[in-house]
Amino acid sequence: MIDVAKARTMTPGVENVVHLNNAGAALPSTPVLDAMLMHLRREAAIGGYEAAAQVAAQLDAVHGSAARLLNCAPDEIALVDSATRAWDLAFYSVPWRAGDRILTSTVEYASNFIAYLQVAERFGVTVDVVPDDSVGQISVDALRSMADERVKLISLTHIPTNGGLVNPAAEVGKVAAELGALYLLDACQSVGQMPIDVTSIGCDLLSTTGRKYLRAPRGTGLLYVRRAVLDRLDPPFLDLHGARWVAPDRFEPQPGARRFETWEYGVAARLGLGAAIDDALAWGLDDIRDRVYTLAEELRARLTDLPGCQVHDRGIEQCGLVTFTLDGVSADAVKAALRSRSINVNISRAPSTLLDMTGRSLPELVRASVHYYNTEEELERLCEALTET
Structure with missing residues (x-):
């Protein structure tokens, strides 16, 4: 209680x-504020690189906290600067081809649907909207009846921005597993508000923000990428953190979800995100x-x-x-x-x-x-x- x-x-x-x-x-919360302000003062006192080096262990621990939050492994977590960035990194890493299908719901957020329309124009992908059931949530029966071998991705908003509906994410996960399609869950409004277990839900990819129910600072977010689907994805961009330049003509991506991260980020904000996640877990x-x-x-x-x-x-x-x-x-x-x-x-x-x-x-x-x-x-x-x- x-x-x-x-x-x-x-x-x-x-x-x-x-x-x-x-x-x-x-x-x-006060712990989030303290974590951020303390680090900003540290940066002002000794320099940004030097301050980050002093809290390297704390920064690395944020991946572990996020993994506990979602019931996954730390190497399946990428820390990014927003839910939008997390979702886009996941979505645009899918290797789209003409004839692929996306199945989604009626309550999809505008940013997501604009991305669907963009890949539809760019690659010849079809976007199909699954109708609601009698109470307004995505109809799992309709989803199953619409599924075929051309479905590359099932993309679902767990909780829409415009209401209290909670879509049946785990039931959708069962359909995705039966189909062998990738399953991307936009959990922007649900993480921090309720328990989220990616194993029980069955999603391959999950995006969320820090600023909403996690009570973290703005400019924070995270992406979950199930280890088993990494080889099916091609990150839309890489830098010297997401990959290693190993020869003049060759690079190697990071082995886990950190290939979706970038070298530069707000250190104070990330420490605030870690404090917020730890707060949520403690409550x-x-x-x-x-x-x-x-x-x-x-x-x-x-x-x-x-x-x-x-x-x-x-x-x-x-x-x-x-x-x-x-x-x-x-x-x-x-x-x-x-x-x-x-x-x-x-x-x-x-x-x-x-x-x-x-x-x-x-x-x-x-x-x-x-x-x-x-x-x-x-x-x-x-x-x-x-x-x-």
Whole structure:
């Protein structure tokens, strides 16, 4: 069980705001701040290279922490600067050929779908969207019926940016295994919010960010690459860290997922990522999920009771992202009114998840996303503010 009072003591930002934008960027904890600030001071005092050398063991340990987080081996982890970079590195490493198929879902994020369209134009790849089931999640039955030997990749967003839906990632993994297709999971919103076990899910590739539910700094992310699929992938670019130049006409990639990394990175940010992952592991991902889900369920119930408020989340399993609209009030007006009361929320607009939003005739949604350090009193403050908007 989460000690909420302790969590808030370790979260300086709660003194300033009711932060319900954790699916955007969560408030960092004191250990994360300390790790980053200490290193920045070290760099200022002795120099960047020299400071990095002093914390080499701590930096290397981040791979081990990330591996424990996802239940994989450290050499299956690449540390990068964002979830976008992680996802792109995975996707563009697939050796595409004319006639290949990509199977994906209706809630795919715009950045992902733009990449699908680009390789479709460039290589003659076909992009097929699997329909939703009756509750709004990807239909596993439809996925299985659409699969054939031309499917090169099944690419799934675990939790979309525009709602509390949790797609059945492990069930999709079973279909991918039956088919022998690569399986890429965009876990940008799920890692840090709930336990994620890549072995149980069955994904070959997973991308995520640090800044959301992991509570790490911006400019951090990670990529999981299952060791068994490395030889099926060709990283879109390499440098002297991802590969070794062994002869004038020959190079050798790193043996593991670190071939997807680059030599240069923000050392302080990476130390902050490590501290954030260690924090999440210490709190316990099961307990974090239980706290987040309970708060989100309460918020949905409170919002449903408000006159003119409609909650738009779908799926059997619903997580900490809560989306809603107020009759006659734009999402921008809602966000501004809440911000004037030091309550942070965000807006999801149709272009971010075009297929899903246009399919449901939703041009925009207000998104309130809770974390374990939020309180029931903060949810009450949100709802009171909405009644006066």
